[in-house]
Amino acid sequence: MPQRVLIAGTSPLLAGRLAARCLSATDSAAGADVVLLSAPGSRPGAPAPDRHELASFVTRCAGERTPAGQGPPTAGASAKPPHDAPDGKRLTVVCVEPDAVARELKAWTADQVWCVAPGWDRSPARGARADSALAGTLLAALPGLGASGYVHVGPDTTADGGPARRSYRDLERLAVETCLDAGVSWRVLRTPPAMDARASVLGECPPGAHRLLWALNSVRTEIEDRVPDWFERHPLRVAGVAGLGLTLLTAEQAAGALWRAGGPGELPDGFATVPRPAPVPLADVLARAGAVHGIDVRPVPDREDFGAADRLLDLRLRDVFRQAVRLRDAAPASTGTPPPGAARSDSDAARSDSDAAGSTTTRTDAENASPAARTASADAAPHARSQSATASAAAPQAGPSTADAPPPPLSAADQWELFGAVRAHRSPPDTARGETALRRRVLEVAGRPLVLFEGGAGEGPPLLVLNALGQGPGFLTRLCAHLAPHHRLVTWQVRGTEREDPAWGIRHQLDDMNAVLEAVGAERAHLIGWCTGAKIATAFQQHSPRAVASLVFLNATFRQNGRWDGMDTKYESDLAAVCRALDRRPHKATRMLDLLAPGAAGGKGSPGAPDAGVLGVLSRALADEVRRPFRDAEVLVRYARQLVDLWRLDSAAQAPRVGVPALFVSSEFDGISSPARAREAARCFPHARYAELAVAGHYAPHDRPALVAELITEFVRAPEEVADLVRYAEITWHIDMEGTAR
Structure with a gap:
């Protein structure tokens, strides 16, 4: 009998990529019906895709991964579960408003449930609220869904010590507690931000490199609306980039690692973190991204002589700098004035977080994992109802502590191709809808x-x-x-x-x-x-x-x-x-x-x-x-x-x-x-x-x-x-x- 996998998410991009992974899987997930329930908050500048757009995205991604000789999965358009699921794989896409998720879930059952809440909203407070609402609704509906497995996908907030980190750690604890009470197997997975050429088409702009590309594109559009040839004579200046790097992880890489760590199978309960590739120097990323947009981006030591255009770009890059990490061989004295919110290196962040946690775990083979992954597992240990439940939830040895080995960094050629594809799919940020007539x-x-x-x-x-x-x-x-x-x-x-x-x-x-x-x-x-x-x-x-x-x-x-x-x-x-x-x-x-x-x-x-x-x-x-x-x-x-x-x-x-x-x-x-x-x-x-x-x-x-x-x-x-x-x-x-x- 075919399995049914329900994937519900606030990120159409990541949830859609995971649905494509499930549809193209050739292991125990073969023959699974996939229900993709998309519940992002649609807002001006980031319209949520409708089910036809999302189904097209998923089938395209799955088709790219389908082995030769196999046809692509069928994208169902109905909003209700099929009564007689055919042999093979079937996709049903449902797009609902966030407050309608609970009502929609009453119509479904599933063998495995995924909650995809990666914290990619441009507003951290709004994103954390939406992700918490979706996770809470799914967990409350878990008995009615009849699932035997639950996978929670949240953000990797290792280097973030603010309210967002606490909010998502609380979500993880809630997920583990609920699954322990219900006797459902569980996995808690964490992913860093990722890039995808079609992110803007799906109404998303994940943190990191995507926000950098958005910042350049939005400033360019606003200026050329006034003076079309301004960038032929003027550069844009950026301060504080020396010694900083940005990790460039594709959404396909992230989805692959997540699926391998949480897909249907006999994997035990536990935590896993998608490893980040080695960071690319931020100055190099800015130079390539600027060239793709026709902008001469010039790093400078400080902001003292910034003009209005430089200031606007600097403000829109603040969130990007919070995702940047210090390069391992960068001397602090050589970096100039760091931008507000610049993060520590991954290893430094993990060490300080580990010191702050003040907890110990049994030494296992999982200790061969990266320090960030071990720290994430220890930090996420839920406050269980009893001593035995606490030990069960806290012990990372029960499951994988990393989803995969770190992927190699994107080559320069791949960066050019990806940045160009992102720009090609992005409508001008503030003028695309200007022709809509009343x-x-x-x-x-x-x-x-x-x-x-x-x-x-x-x-x-x-x-x-x-x-x-x-x-x-x-x-x-x-x-x-x-x-x-x-x-x-x-x-x-x-x-x-x-x-x-x-x-x-x-x-x-x-x-x-x-x-x-x-x-x-x-x-x-x-x-x-x-x-x-x-x-x-x-x-x-x-x-x-x-x-x-x-x-x-x-x-x-x-x-x-x-x-x-x-x-x-x-x-x-x-x-x-x-x-x-x-x-x-x-x-x-x-x-x-x-x-x-x-x-x-x-x-x-x-x-x-x-x-x-x-x-x-x-x-x-x-x-x-x-x-x-x-x-x-x-x-x-x-x-x-x-x-x-x-x-x-x-x-x-x-x-x-x-x-x-x-x-x-x-x-x-x-x-x-x-x-x-x-x-x-x-x-x-x-x-x-x-x-x-x-x-x-x-x-x-x-x-x-x-x-x-x-x-x-x-x-x-x-x-x-x-x-x-x-x-x-x-x-x-x-x-x-x-x-x-x-």
């Missing part, structure tokens, strides 16, 4: 047309995206495209500046918002206000408090006459003077047109901030949009009067009465809307968080839509936790939910 609909409100743009998918209140006064939809196209797969959303053409429009003040804008809510059939919504939209969103929350679930302010201007003096940007000061003059003397509009168009404004931030350089140049895609309110004198006068009306609105007085969560997202180099004033405004809201994006400008929702969309998505889902779930080096969190400094 549906256009025209309503008649107050006797005049109101143009809506709506779309997206998702449950719960929709997102109402408030554009800035006088602006067209182009500023928010990319952001909406990244939000649409996760939320229902609607935006509209703000009225009041077109030649045929009557005077349209704040009261009219609030009436339009009520009409939009009614048109989309929603009683409540999350409001997202960009620039001047923030003050209008606040006013609407006061006008209709039950209709607002939360507030998000992007590069908000809270300018008000007579308040927060000295915090205006130069652009705000100049604009205020001109708008007041035009309100009184509209006949002077023609002479003032050329004075106001911001062009590349936004390249300098608060007083004393360094120049944003190329990151202060306006995106070419916004060249026409930014001139929209300044295209003729009549439109300019209408726009000026809208702003004068907005500046009379006292948002500071309204803020203390706002009872819903609020998220402020500002930018370091915003030269249009004052970050200092936005930060001061955030302190007036009772339940606000304030995040500032490093080396970003006023148009961050356009320039970095995936990051901004991720902030919005996590905030809407869990406003109290967003600062922990989206904690990256390029984000500085200033205000907590009680309005106090962090």
Whole structure:
């Protein structure tokens, strides 16, 4: 009778590779049915694959390993177990939301269960939470599944002494305890990060080399969106790489080692760690990866002369440096200033961890394993219910302590090939979805047309995206495209500046918002206000408090006459003077047109901030949009009067009465809307968080839509936790939910 192997994972990449290994196995796993249950958290910038994409990936990988003369496995599309499994091998792929795993497991039985929770989420806190939820659900369902074996795959955190290590060690203890109680055989396996050419297609970016390639690609895309030939004349500088190395392990190598250590068979209970290949000098990896992306990457001794582009790359490489290890023959004095988070060498980390563990084990043949593997086994010994159970769980001699001998490091030629393949499969990180169109609909409100743009998918209140006064939809196209797969959303053409429009003040804008809510059939919504939209969103929350679930302010201007003096940007000061003059003397509009168009404004931030350089140049895609309110004198006068009306609105007085969560997202180099004033405004809201994006400008929702969309998505889902779930080096969190400094 064929076996059934259930492989459930938060990593489609690794779980899919393991499913392919099972399907192509020629030993005791031959004839096994494979159920692949994929439960990653899909988010902007990292969409989870659907079952057809994942099935195609698995069958392709299995086909590459199938011996000549054998056909590839059959990929089943059903979401239910087959009643009469045919001879041979069959794959069934099920993709579910993380909170639906328990319900889905009720439909299955399995002989062996794999939990693939490798900790590869870009956010450690979010990843640990998702991995813990999946493991807990699988272990709770173990009796109903009828499995005789359980394999837990987690991250190798030997060199990580932080909360992530403790979280994953607790998971391992839970797995062993549950299996001991249920009389199920168990294996706990650990793997370092791995690389795969199709990782980005599956919505993944594992730590280490993948994050390095992502950092280069994302910086390159953001700069070339402004100045296409910039890299022909300028290098990118990186500090602190001397004496550091990066291990390059392919996902196929990791999956092979894991399968050999945990595949169906007579292996006893125990622990195993996938060994890392010898590290490749980080300077060499950067040089090859830079060349693949057309970037001259130059190591330098320190960060003293970094420009904005260098700073952005440095911030995005911080996570990479945490995965780097010191090369064995590198003298500490020769390494320059080490980057924040740089790890110790594997052997040094293992020795210090072993000293900290303070435990002893019986000497066995397993002691021939690497120090890291022996330490991992000792450290993972669970706190069992009894002395005998503790001895059984803690003794690594009961099973293998390493999954394999260390693979050789990737050759230079293999690195070129792999880096090139990763880039070929990666869509530009923040622009790939920019062409996604929303549906256009025209309503008649107050006797005049109101143009809506709506779309997206998702449950719960929709997102109402408030554009800035006088602006067209182009500023928010990319952001909406990244939000649409996760939320229902609607935006509209703000009225009041077109030649045929009557005077349209704040009261009219609030009436339009009520009409939009009614048109989309929603009683409540999350409001997202960009620039001047923030003050209008606040006013609407006061006008209709039950209709607002939360507030998000992007590069908000809270300018008000007579308040927060000295915090205006130069652009705000100049604009205020001109708008007041035009309100009184509209006949002077023609002479003032050329004075106001911001062009590349936004390249300098608060007083004393360094120049944003190329990151202060306006995106070419916004060249026409930014001139929209300044295209003729009549439109300019209408726009000026809208702003004068907005500046009379006292948002500071309204803020203390706002009872819903609020998220402020500002930018370091915003030269249009004052970050200092936005930060001061955030302190007036009772339940606000304030995040500032490093080396970003006023148009961050356009320039970095995936990051901004991720902030919005996590905030809407869990406003109290967003600062922990989206904690990256390029984000500085200033205000907590009680309005106090962090």
